[in-house]
Amino acid sequence: MLDTDRARADDEELVRACVDGDRRAFDVLVERHQRQVYRLCYRFVGSHEDASELAQDAFVRAYRALPKFERTSKFSTWLHRITVNVCLNRLALKRPAHQTLDDSSAIRAPGETADAAVLREERAARVRAAIAQLPKKQRATLILRAYHDLPHEEIAGILGSSVGAVKANFFHALANLKKRLTNE
């Protein structure tokens, strides 16, 4: 497959090419999904170093598992599932790093004062900490729904849950979060 063809090919075609031995096709898949995967990892672990390591690990696992990808779901859903599993496994092994203000740096938005930027970042740090304390499934559901805007059905496919369970987890995640943020 030529580079121009790869760039135009959809995920399924790239997966087929990759399974047939076209390694460059996987590069295109990586470039296409790397930001989503990285951001998903970052939401779980809250640091660039961990997120980049986990994102890389997720792609390596995806590459090795590609021959077993049954294509009953979208490639992106399957890749999300792998990524979530990688992140949840990491969380099970290691407590998330304590996030300081410096980790995400209070970068000022256009027209924002320095004080406002600091307050916004402090608020963000509290929210991240509250999310980090949620039970694993609630946390994963909230991240996929709120940040990646995935429909309940797709989240159910990623987490291996029922749609009803995803909705309930989303409700309880927000309710718990509200309680934690209010109690501070």
Added chain:
Amino acid sequence: MTHLTDQQIADALGGDPASAAHVAACPACAAKVDALRDALRDVTDVDVPEPSPLFWAGFAARVNEAIDTAPPRRSWWGNPGFAWATIAAALLVVAAVVFVPRTAREPEPRVAATKTVAPAVTEGERTPIDDVLGAQPWPEDDDAWELVRSVAADLDYDAAREAGIVPRPGAVERAAVELDDEERAELVRLIEAELKRTGA
């Protein structure tokens, strides 16, 4: 009025028309949905810092490198090393069961039931416990017994009793009940010998 379930509230947050219609007519559910919508807004306000463009420029290459260098993960039960370790552990257990001397695994023989001959103890070496047991035998090379014997040499029974080192209530009776016929006969012989020795 029936209120929305948790799942229907999740639907309402996603803009489901049926749930939204209920929320419009139900202040209680509207309050719940508003509270959760505030929490959701707090969540979505938090952004992920964008890494530098250089990070993305080299990301696919790093993934490729990792694919080429990192060995494929094996399940632990399929790992030959794990299989050999399991076999080795099993062999060690078998060896321990088969080759460890029986005496090391058997409970300490009761003194009265022991048939071995006691090492000769000179009169000067006799301890109070020797006096109690008379010529009762113990294994010649038994370090544990030797330790008990040396400790007993300085034993002050009254001090021990004051320190609370006394048989628990019923312990003697329980021990007597647990003796077999041979042990019980031996105990009788010991008591008679001790009574005779002290002239009681």
